[in-house]
Amino acid sequence: MSSAAKDIAPSAPKTARGARTRARILKAAEDTFGTLGYHRAGISDITRAAGVAQGTLYCYFSGKEEILRELVRDMGHKVRAHLAASVIGARDRLQAEELGLRAFLEYVSANPSLYRVLQEAQFVDEAIFREYYEAFGRGYMRMLADATRKGEVRPGNDEIRVWALMGLSNFLGLRFALWDRDRSFDEVVATISDLFRNGLALDGKEKA
Amino acid sequence: MSSAAKDIAPSAPKTARGARTRARILKAAEDTFGTLGYHRAGISDITRAAGVAQGTLYCYFSGKEEILRELVRDMGHKVRAHLAASVIGARDRLQAEELGLRAFLEYVSANPSLYRVLQEAQFVDEAIFREYYEAFGRGYMRMLADATRKGEVRPGNDEIRVWALMGLSNFLGLRFALWDRDRSFDEVVATISDLFRNGLALDGKEKA
DNA sequence: TCACAATATGACAACTGAATCAGGTTTCTT
DNA sequence: AAGAAACCTGATTCAGTTGTCATATTGTGA
Incomplete structure (x- = not known):
């Protein structure tokens, strides 16, 4: 449970573009969790819905739970x-x-x-x-x-x-x-x- | 979603021993789900708590959901x-x-x-x-x-x-x-x- | 226009946990 | 006691997942 980088929350977006992307991911997660449920929803489902790559999600969130x-x-x-x-x-x-x-x-x-x-x-x-x-x-x-x-x-x-x-x-x-x-x-x-x-x-x- | 054997519920126990084992698994699942939660609880957690092997669980239940x-x-x-x-x-x-x-x-x-x-x-x-x-x-x-x-x-x-x-x-x-x-x-x-x-x-x- | 910092990519390594099944053990019947 | 039926085992398979990272792209201030 004391993994190295997992708990460290990624830094907040520093530009308007970053803020927009973060918001898109959040909205996509809301929809995906809403229809599939938290556990059935995978990271890839969320990023696909948001129209970003998997890795992008980790620029703004440490993982599913933080979302x-x-x-x-x-x-x-x-x-x-x-x-x-x-x-x-x-x-x-x-x-x-x-x-x-x-x-x-x-x-x-x-x-x-x-x-x-x-x-x-x-x-x-x-x-x-x-x-x-x-x-x-x-x-x-x-x-x-x-x-x-x-x-x-x-x-x-x-x-x-x-x-x-x-x-x-x-x-x-x-x-x-x-x-x-x-x-x-x-x-x-x-x-x-x-x-x-x-x-x-x-x-x-x-x-x- | 139309898998072959997955949905078919295993037969009910035919002896007292089987019934006892089934009950032990059910009780162990109750405890395990109760403390860990349904998703965090693994099949192995349940079977370990029940004192049976993994496969035994599938003698009586088609899977976690049925439990x-x-x-x-x-x-x-x-x-x-x-x-x-x-x-x-x-x-x-x-x-x-x-x-x-x-x-x-x-x-x-x-x-x-x-x-x-x-x-x-x-x-x-x-x-x-x-x-x-x-x-x-x-x-x-x-x-x-x-x-x-x-x-x-x-x-x-x-x-x-x-x-x-x-x-x-x-x-x-x-x-x-x-x-x-x-x-x-x-x-x-x-x-x-x-x-x-x-x-x-x-x-x-x-x-x- | 050039440099560079922030942002974004996506293939993939590492991991997870459910389900299987070939073979062993116990219990019951005759 | 032999044979049969029910019961149990657990290493292994396998489908699916997360989180990483080397690289590419974008936008901005000098």
Whole structure:
């Protein structure tokens, strides 16, 4: 595991051309991982899709794993930006949840590759996977705490809630955005909104 | 892809010894996949752990993938049995959810390997992965429908709810049972129970 | 225009790990 | 105890992969 040159990341591109090539490789890797999966995808599949030679890939990445890490980091930024933009102007936390869930479903639907890449990263480099969800969770917890202070949300253990909410979104995205779009996003959002507003139980709140 | 002998599953063991060996291989594969992951685990790792030769594995399985499939099927039965047993005697659906979530967390904690195997199966054979959750979901939907009829649960789109609930459990298991046991299961169950009984919102039900 | 630094090439050496199969061992039956 | 059937072995094969490197190309500043 202490090989000589393997872990040393190649230097960053120094010209615009290099930056462009690096980006092309990254995009090609995203597509290739997305369709073939991380393990089935070979370096040659990626470079062929990018239209570069095998060796070129190693000018910018130390190997397949580093590409995956880069992709996951990238995805973290993009998803968070997309969701953050989507909830601007929400009246309250509950409406923000609706907007956020819809935006997430739309994002997954439009970016199936990145979604798969993230899930597969769990088994390639668990640290980067955890980092993604922990970063996501931190932001989410801050929003819940704010909402609680404003009296929009009942007090509770927000860390647990946040993991529950992330899991919920994750599976809804998998089932209703990635696998089969046999339910409208409206329907999904409405159902979950009802859960957040009223719970599952039929009888009223225990404490008003 | 139409190779001659590859897809033909080897015959089932015909003696007790064969059955024992097959079981040993399966158990070794579970452990090996659990610690190394499906892809990092080699056939030789599995056979070494089982204390058999490489070739022996092919007496009972057509290859690595079939072992994974077998393991996922196995896990489906075991988890469902464990959860079904855990909710016997529940007063109502809400209490059943509490008991079920706790049993799930306990199961994950006690069987980290099988949990990881299931998640990785998503990228090795998506069909078997879907099958697992769809089977799970069907049973779950039936229970929700019953509970709705009994007036324990508000009417709603149970298919969507079930996927949300499965995702929620999945992430809570990952974070609080598999990764870090830094919160008691009591705390997790109580938080989710509150969500199911009262929702997230502070103000009361829209319709009493 | 020339020099030279960055970028790109692609054949290939080195390696990996799944699957095979000819032959040995154990267990059962009569 | 002999014979047969089931079971097990593990060195070897082989298809496929990664990462290397000597060489070629491109673009830029003096």
